[in-house]
Amino acid sequence: MYDYLIVGAGLSGATFAYEAKRRGKSCLVLERREHFGGNVYCESIENIHVHKYGAHIFHTHDKDVWEYVHRFADFNHYVNSPVANYKGEMLNLPFNMNTFSKLWGVRTPEEAMAVIAEQRKEITGEPQNLEEQAISLVGRDIYEKLIRGYTEKQWGRKCTELPSFIISRLPVRFTYDNNYFNDPYQGIPIGGYNKVIEGLLDGIPVELSVDFTEAKTRELYAKKAKRILYTGMIDAYFGYEFGNLEYRSLRFESKTLDTPNFQGVAVVNYTDAETPFTRVIEHKHFEFGTQEKTVVTYEYPCEWTPGTEAYYPVNDEKNTALYAKYRALAEAETDVFFLGRLAEYKYSDMDDAIAAAYLKAQEIL
Ligand code: UDP
Numbered sequence: 188m189y190d191y192l193i194v195g196a197g198l199s200g201a202t203f204a205y206e207a208k209r210r211g212k213s214c215l216v217l218e219r220r221e222h223f224g225g226n227v228y229c230e231s232i233e234n235i236h237v238h239k240y241g242a243h244i245f246h247t248h249d250k251d252v253w254e255y256v257h258r259f260a261d262f263n264h265y266v267n268s269p270v271a272n273y274k275g276e277m278l279n280l281p282f283n284m285n286t287f288s289k290l291w292g293v294r295t296p297e298e299a300m301a302v303i304a305e306q307r308k309e310i311t312g313e314p315q316n317l318e319e320q321a322i323s324l325v326g327r328d329i330y331e332k333l334i335r336g337y338t339e340k341q342w343g344r345k346c347t348e349l350p351s352f353i354i355s356r357l358p359v360r361f362t363y364d365n366n367y368f369n370d371p372y373q374g375i376p377i378g379g380y381n382k383v384i385e386g387l388l389d390g391i392p393v394e395l396s397v398d399f400t401e402a403k404t405r406e407l408y409a410k411k412a413k414r415i416l417y418t419g420m421i422d423a424y425f426g427y428e429f430g431n432l433e434y435r436s437l438r439f440e441s442k443t444l445d446t447p448n449f450q451g452v453a454v455v456n457y458t459d460a461e462t463p464f465t466r467v468i469e470h471k472h473f474e475f476g477t478q479e480k481t482v483v484t485y486e487y488p489c490e491w492t493p494g495t496e497a498y499y500p501v502n503d504e505k506n507t508a509l510y511a512k513y514r515a516l517a518e519a520e521t522d523v524f525f526l527g528r529l530a531e532y533k534y535s536d537m538d539d540a541i542a543a544a545y546l547k548a549q550e551i552l
Contacts, residue, residue: 189215189411194399195418197225198540199527201387203416206548208391215411216393219400219419223393226498227380227537233443233480235471236379240496241437241486242454242468243380246373247538253372255541259386262374265473268365269454269466273332280456281367282325282333283360290328296361302326320351325359336460341488342435342501350503370538375473400424416547418527420497421513429512432532434491435499440464441484449481463487500532524551 191207193200196218204214222228226240244267247253256262271278279285287299306326314320317338321330334354338346342353358369366373376383399405400423409415417424422432453472457464466486471478491497500506510532517525526547528535535543 188413189213191215191414191416192217192408192412193416193418195219195225195527195529196223196384196388196393196395197418197527198227198384198537199530199544200225200416200418201384202541202544203418203526203548204391205387205389206545207552210548210552212552214391215408216388216391217397217399217408218393218395219398221396223388223395224381224384226496227384229379229381231379232441232482234478235476235480235482236381236474237441237470237482237484238380238468238473239439241439241498242466242473243537244368244373244473245375245537246368246370247536248370248372249538249542250372252538252542255545256376256383259383260376260378263377263474265375265453265475266373267367267454268452269367269456270452271333271337271456271458273336273458276332278333279365280333281358281360281365282329283358283365284363285365286329286333288363290332299361302328314351316347317349317351317353318346321346321354324354333456333458336462337456337458337465339460340463340465342499343488343490377474414522414524414551416524416526418525418530420529421510421517421525421532424525424530425513425516428516429509431493432509432513433501433506434497435501436489436491436495437498438487438489439484440487441482444481444483445479446481447477447479449483497529499534500528502532502534506532 190212191214193204193214193216196216200216204216207214227243228239229236230239269280271280278289284296284299287293291302293299293302303326306328307323310319310323314323321334335346342349397404399408400419450467450469453469455467464485464487468484470482525531526544527540
């Protein structure tokens with residue numbers, strides 16, 4: 188009999204497992220996919236770590252989390268500086284003096300602020316949706332070229348129907364600084380993300396290709412432990428009793444190209460509405476790769492359907508209410524705990540996932 192059955196070998200499950208083991212608890216980890224690591228899993232192609240489930244760039248403001256991940260790997264000095272391609276026009280992200288100067292020919296922060304101040308006049312009163320929020324933050328030009336198309340492709344909904352918090356991740360800076368993140372710590376693990384997961388799961392039994400939500404499997408494994416830490420989809424745990432929670436999904440198309448450098452940067456965002464993909468990732472640039480070939484991945488956003496991978500929770504009113512119903516069921520469970528993006532129906536960055544798993548371990552172990 189194990190102390191814990193941990194369902195899901197992603198960052199949340201693996202961190203919890205590590206903490207449980209450290210505290211002398213025995214654990215068995217089950218993973219539905221045929222590999223561990225959840226969405227941070229990388230596949231090695233042409234000696235390049237290919238981020239199989241989309242670009243993952245580690246960044247945090249939390250020194251404890253930064254030190255924590257260093258137990259498992261050193262981190263390189265990668266700084267995320269994506270470039271937007273709007274109908275062939277290359278503009279720096281996040282929105283900063285490089286962007287403003289290229290767009291409007293301005294040279295100083297004062298000149299850039301004056302342009303934005305003029306353009307934001309069209310919004311009077313409190314912004315009511317993502318469109319209004321974006322225009323009041325950076326003006327109409329940037330909204331049209333860098334936000335509208337990308338966001339509507341990503342979410343499959345009009346910007347006027349989306350909540351403004353979605354873009355609160357994006358900094359606006361009046362300095363010539365292309366760093367996408369404001370966090371003081373950033374980098375990619377040297378040796379790849381798999382190394383971090385391997386470190387977290389070291390010495391812990393993991394069974395791959397086991398879907399705990401299948402009735403028979405569940406019956407068999409639930410008996411094997413005193414408590415369960417579940418990181419899968421919360422609605423699946425309860426047999427979709429109130430219906431499906433909705434997600435946005437992504438489809439990835441990867442190619443190996445016979446060139447050492449395809450786009451000169453790891454991430455190019457295609458911000459127009461017509462190009463069907465949102466991003467092209469050239470994986471080698473995350474690690475300053477000098478391989479002869481390169482691997483690129485085109486990222487196509489799509490609606491999630493059961494059986495495909497769920498990426499972004501759709502935290503609109505309908506889904507938030509539905510989640511609350513599942514949450515109430517989860518709270519009524521004894522000796523079953525729910526953790527992570529899918530179980531808590533909440534998008535989270537890697538550092539938040541690790542911190543939350545650590546806290547959960549502290550709370551219940
Ligand atoms: N966004 C945008 N233009 C861009 C990049 C991002 O308008 O070129 C907006 C978009 O609404 C997106 C949000 O910012 O959903 C967060 O984007 P980010 O790339 O940070 O999210 P990720 O998918 O990488 O977690």
